[in-house]
Amino acid sequence: MPRREVLPGYRLSLGYATAYLGLVVLIPLAACFLRAAGLTRAQFLAAVWTDRAVAAYALTFGASLLAALTNAVFGLVLAWALGRYEFPGKRLLDSLVDVPLALPTAVAGLTFSNLYVETGWLGRLLVPLGIYGAYSRLAVVLVLAFTGLPFVVRTIQPVLESADPAVEEAAACLGATRGQTFWRVTLPYLRPAWITGFALAFARALGEYGSVVFVSGNLPYRTEIAPVLIVARLEEFAYAEATAIGSVLLVFSFAALLAINLLERWTGRRYA
């Protein structure tokens, strides 16, 4: 029950907020499931379990996982450098971490594809070595690593900065080497934030569309991710199939969201 407050506006604000949430988010999402539920079992399976769809899920998952793992490693290094060391240009480096959150995904896709093609700045060096960073599966991983870059850094950094120095000092006093202190004391302390950051980057990558569509080449069975497949079905006016695949993707997203919420409860802090 609400505390009987002197403050007014309880009914108005809560009523407006729930109505808005319902109309803008919940009812539209329910429409997706309702439409998918209208299909028979055979129709649903025929839409979501084709070779093409399975290849798309596999790429979406595999590339998201690889990109999130890359960010888990380099994000930890970056957070450590930003949180522990003083060096010239640190402020600039720190603000560059936020660029993937602010840069429209289409711009990221455009410039990544341009960089890694044969004539691009990086493609010129890599293509002769047989590394194709554009219109390939590697391209999907690269651009997803870009979009997920801030999450690991920004979840670890505040934990690292607020960590009590006395803990590591105690380890040192007790005769631990710097390496032992890191592996036995600091890393276990960072682990919950680290995993949360990884999960956020992974969840973000699962639904990503704008950047991938520019770099992957969108070849069915090869470089097509699930959101691209949904759009392809929509463009064929195959609404039922698009909805079925969409509801599968939604279930995955909800599972990821649930996992992140549990992780955040575990770590006891929320990512701002």
Add this chain to the structure above:
Amino acid sequence: MRDPTGPARRDPALVRWGLIAVGVGYLSLFVVVPLANVVVQAFAGGLPGYWRVLARDPDTRHAVRLTLAVAAAAVAANLSFGLAAAWAIARFRFPGRAILIALIDLPFSVSPVIAGLVYVLLFGLQGYGGPWLRAHGITIVFALPGLILATIFVTFPFIARELIPVMEATGADEEIAAITLGASGWQTFRRVTLPNVKWGLLYGVILCNARAMGEFGAAYVVSGHIAGKTDTLPLRAEKLLQEYDVPGAFAVASVLASMAVLTLVAKALVEWRARRVGQRP
């Protein structure tokens, strides 16, 4: 000021500089080089060429206006939600409060493509409301209302999730005092609450606006991608690329990239101001 280099916590110089080098290298490869590439490609035809592709093309000009209009509408709508939700959540305790907080984050985990799809299912010709809307001469999908709705969906959490912690942290004491002294609810909100949360509010608006202007996937699905009619700037960039107008695509992209840089500068300024007056964030 914490001392990051107390002797027990000081890493060997080799480790220190090695880690900094790896971090700088990773950010250069994934952020600096791609951003620099946008600028260089956009100006590949020189300044006059850049200006020509941006200003002479009526479809691009239309895209600029449309992007501004869609972002303004989406920010205004989500601002109204953010204020209402923050007031209800930060000032009252009620059953289902935790669920409401969790649901606010929901759109973050939904693919933008699905955000577009759900509105097509609701309001498209083959959708649930399609026949009725058609009979009444209302178009939502492949038109401005659909673009605005899809943009509202993807930017839904930004303002609310910035405002709620700020309002929680401010506490209700000053508002209760104002009400007790005879101020009306509206006066209290305008004179006490808003000044107290203004930096958090601005922070949310900046993030919401950046995402609204840059949204691609949801806009792509609901807009129908009609040049000069429903193409926003990110969609315009894609269309120019499809037409093999690479300098044009990068010129549009450079406008969006400078908007992103402006967003980060504004964000840093707000963070700095908010810290000075002791407000989160």
